[in-house]
Amino acid sequence: MLEVKTLKKKYGEFTAVDGISLHINKGEVVGLLGPNGAGKSTTISMIATLFKPNSGEILFEGENIVKNPKVIQPFIGYVPQEIALYETLSGYENLKYFGALYGLSGKAIKEQIQRISKIIGIEDRLKDRVSTYSGGMKRRINIGVGLLHNPKLVIMDEPTVGIDPQSRNHILETVNKLKSEGISVLYTSHYMEEVEAICERIYIMDHGKIIADGTQEALLEQSKIQSGMKLKFEKPVAQIVDQIKAMAWVTQVQILDEYEMIIRSSGNGSSHKDILNALMAMNSGLISFDIQKPDLEQVFLHMTGRGLRD
Ligand SMILES: Nc1ncnc2c1ncn2[C@@H]1O[C@H](COP(=O)(O)OP(=O)(O)O)[C@@H](O)[C@H]1O
Ligand SMILES: [Mg+2]
Known part of the structure; x- marks a missing residue:
């Protein structure tokens, strides 16, 4: 048209x-x-x-x-x-x-x-x-x-x-x-x-x-954007952040507050499971997790290095 x-x-x-x-x-x-x-x-x-x-x-x-x-x-x-x-x-x-x-x-x-x-x-x-x-x-x-x-x-x-x-x-x-x-x-x-x-x-x-x-x-x-996971721990994330960063699947770690962080992974969907298993195995004190759906804001960020509302 x-x-x-x-x-x-x-x-x-x-x-x-x-x-x-x-x-x-x-x-x-x-x-x-x-x-x-x-x-x-x-x-x-x-x-x-x-x-x-x-x-x-x-x-x-x-x-x-x-x-x-x-x-x-x-x-x-x-x-x-x-x-x-x-x-x-x-x-x-x-x-x-x-x-x-x-x-x-x-x-x-x-x-x-x-x-x-x-x-x-x-x-x-x-x-x-x-x-x-x-x-x-x-x-x-x-x-x-x-x-x-x-x-x-x-x-x-x-x-x-x-x-x-x-x-x-x-x-x-x-x-x-x-x-x-x-x-x-x-x-x-x-x-x-x-x-x-x-x-x-x-x-x-x-x-x-x-x-x-x-x-x-x-x-x-x-833009190959991966969904992330928001993780909440019972102990301060500062104690475990280095171990998490060292995991093979983890490409990005964003600390939200003393007990919470978002991680992104390079793998496919199954990497969520691998990461959770690894967190259990290392006795990280994980309390809860929440899958973060990827969105267009991240596409824009990925392509331009800026946010849509900057
Ligand atoms: N009449 C105008 N004279 C000079 N520059 C303009 C004029 N209108 C818009 N611009 C500039 O052109 C660019 C695009 O503007 P615009 O089309 O209004 O963008 P958007 O609608 O996406 O915010 C901006 O940098 C704006 O400052
Ligand atoms: Mg306008």
């Missing part, structure tokens, strides 16, 4: 987007994950035809939208990070107002608002003024505005930054509802937990480049 090829965008001498390629299929939820400043907003602004790239192509259903932005505009719903609503109007009136800009009125807009308020999960407060809403509710109305013209592709720019957990869940739920209606979503975030939870495929972006892409499983597989 959407294909981006070697897209480049400069601000003066600075290259914010450096030759990236990506694609989105119909009905797919795709994540664009990267730290602040990676170039995510710049990328999606070009897809939303807000400005043109210096070079590269963006194809929508095979048509070049850099040359002909009108091809995508009726089918794309862009939800910017900044909230753009009339505070003194109610949520309902805002949706009605923006609907009118799309030529919706009368019965059509009524039905559309009813449908959208279900998708964004905000039916009960719709008649209240926007000025009385929480940041998260405003964000949800903002998403609703982006859905008024029944887009086939919805692009959301960090929709959950700085909002309450309840609204966050509603937004993640909204993405799932859109998917179930066959709508494609490009979801931009620097929260890997969200991207892991809702996206089928993920592009990881850093310094204007896509540094990895694939399903979550494939990304974890590619």
